[in-house]
Amino acid sequence: MSPAKAPAKPVRILLAKVGLDGHDRGVKVVARALRDAGYEVIYTGLRQTPEMVVDAALQEDAQVIGLSLHSGAHMTLFPAVVSELKKKNATDIIVFGGGIIPDDDVEELKKQGVAELFTPGTPLQDIVEWLRKRFPSS
Amino acid sequence: MRALARAITMVERRDAEVRELQQALRDRVQTPYVVGFTGAPGTGKSTLVDALVALLRKRERSVAVIATDPNSPFTGGAILGDRIRMQRHALDPKVFIRSMGARGHLGGLSLAAREAIRLLGAFGFDPVILETVGVGQSELEVAAVADTTVVVLTPNLGDGVQMIKAGILEIADIFVVNKADLEGHQRVATELRSMLSLAPKSQDKAWKQPIVATSATRQEGIEELWAAIESHRKHREAGGKAKAQAEQRLKDETAEVVAEIARQRAREALADGGVLAERLREDGTPYEVAEEILRLLRGPRELTP
Numbered sequence: 001m002s003p004a005k006a007p008a009k010p011v012r013i014l015l016a017k018v019g020l021d022g023h024d025r026g027v028k029v030v031a032r033a034l035r036d037a038g039y040e041v042i043y044t045g046l047r048q049t050p051e052m053v054v055d056a057a058l059q060e061d062a063q064v065i066g067l068s069l070h071s072g073a074h075m076t077l078f079p080a081v082v083s084e085l086k087k088k089n090a091t092d093i094i095v096f097g098g099g100i101i102p103d104d105d106v107e108e109l110k111k112q113g114v115a116e117l118f119t120p121g122t123p124l125q126d127i128v129e130w131l132r133k134r135f136p137s138s
Numbered sequence: 139m140r141a142l143a144r145a146i147t148m149v150e151r152r153d154a155e156v157r158e159l160q161q162a163l164r165d166r167v168q169t170p171y172v173v174g175f176t177g178a179p180g181t182g183k184s185t186l187v188d189a190l191v192a193l194l195r196k197r198e199r200s201v202a203v204i205a206t207d208p209n210s211p212f213t214g215g216a217i218l219g220d221r222i223r224m225q226r227h228a229l230d231p232k233v234f235i236r237s238m239g240a241r242g243h244l245g246g247l248s249l250a251a252r253e254a255i256r257l258l259g260a261f262g263f264d265p266v267i268l269e270t271v272g273v274g275q276s277e278l279e280v281a282a283v284a285d286t287t288v289v290v291l292t293p294n295l296g297d298g299v300q301m302i303k304a305g306i307l308e309i310a311d312i313f314v315v316n317k318a319d320l321e322g323h324q325r326v327a328t329e330l331r332s333m334l335s336l337a338p339k340s341q342d343k344a345w346k347q348p349i350v351a352t353s354a355t356r357q358e359g360i361e362e363l364w365a366a367i368e369s370h371r372k373h374r375e376a377g378g379k380a381k382a383q384a385e386q387r388l389k390d391e392t393a394e395v396v397a398e399i400a401r402q403r404a405r406e407a408l409a410d411g412g413v414l415a416e417r418l419r420e421d422g423t424p425y426e427v428a429e430e431i432l433r434l435l436r437g438p439r440e441l442t443p
């Protein structure tokens with residue numbers, strides 16, 4: 001089997017858990033699905049602050065940041081990542097989020113610059129297809 | 139910082155445009171000292187690197203880490219998780235951590251890693267620490283890039299030192315028996331020591347491979363490890379080995395770059411529907427068409443990878 005069919009320029013996605021909840025089973029499942037879809041996933045672990053997430057994304061030259069959070073602080077932490085990106089002149093990096101997020105909050109977060117939100121029960125394939133639309137060559 | 143991160147991406151993509159930046163940085167390039175860490179999955183390499191970075195930061199060195207993990211050869215995807223263990227350095231501007239998937243380009247990681255190391259040097263990072271999980275041929279690639287190669291073992295070796303993967307004893311400049319807080323580490327060190335005294339494995343006959351016990355999670359043995367790395371560095375420099383090896387590696391790297399350019403040009407020349415693709419189909423063997431492509435390569439077109 002030749003590796004030639006793998007994309008020469010894989011999209012790099014930084015996945016992080018923000019907030020204080022201490023389990024990461026869900027985000028690891030997402031990581032595996034994205035890997036299997038051909039993405040390079042950089043997983044940075046639990047309890048990341050917005051500054052840590054953005055710094056890591058810059059060092060890793062990630063095009064996408066995926067945030068996972070189940071502690072209910074999404075209305076503060078997700079926009080904090082977006083504004084940290086603004087501060088660092090890196091608004092070209094796309095942010096998506098996952099967690100238990102009510103519809104009203106979804107709308108508000110999108111207004112604040114979070115590109116997409118996925119709630120529990122979303123088929124993993126939906127995340128992959130969303131990324132494919134964003135990065136057609138991937 | 140973003141400029142550096144972007145340049146490393148270009149290097150990984152084998153994007154020729156990065157040459158301009160490299161040219162501009164030429165005068166700043168100070169080749170950093172490269173320490174490679176390799177060993178079986180889960181032996182504690184990232185935790186050790188994290189502890190070593192902490193020690194080096196105390197000594198006010200700027201440190202870069204390149205952590206590699208093989209991609210799936212089928213999808214090109216990868217999960218790069220070594221950063222998890224290095225989070226305490228997250229906001230330190232003097233620590234630059236980069237995860238790399240070995241993307242299955244021939245020559246694998248080594249070409250990209252060498253160029254990334256030069257870039258990191260130009261941005262003031264020295265030393266550069268290279269972590270690679272020891273599967274397939276990857277540990278050989280680390281040894282080919284690193285100035286000092288550290289092979290990490292643990293007490294839970296299963297069938298003992300005899301079962302250590304072939305070839306790995308030869309590439310080590312230093313052995314670490316990590317997880318020295320666990321039962322059995324002394325046995326591993328003793329077995330290894332007696333094995334090495336019966337049949338030394340070091341490629342450099344004048345260098346006796348030291349064995350350092352560490353507990354990365356407890357940050358024990360890290361100063362001893364750095365001291366061992368420093369004495370290996372001095373040994374190489376005193377014996378003239380550093381210079382000879384640098385020259386040899388530059389030759390190897392040049393040959394690899396030539397191979398990379400030639401491979402790319404050959405693929406272009408053999409594109410579907412072309413004359414050469416047709417001839418290849420008729421010939422059924424590669425040699426004559428290969429000769430033809432080599433003749434074409436000598437042609438006037440400027441060589442760019």
Ligand SMILES: Nc1nc2c(ncn2[C@@H]2O[C@H](COP(=O)(O)OP(=O)(O)OP(=O)(O)O)[C@@H](O)[C@H]2O)c(=O)[nH]1
Nearest residue numbers: 178179180181182183184185271316317353354355
């Ligand atoms: N008891 C003990 N556990 C350790 C020590 N060092 C690392 N570990 C644990 O070993 C596990 C693997 O550590 P890592 O640092 O991720 O190992 P690694 O070699 O980088 O793993 P890969 O990159 O996946 O090959 C973690 O659970 C660590 O906490 C040690 O000195 N003692």
Ligand SMILES: [Mg+2]
Nearest residue numbers: 183184220269
């Ligand atoms: Mg690791």
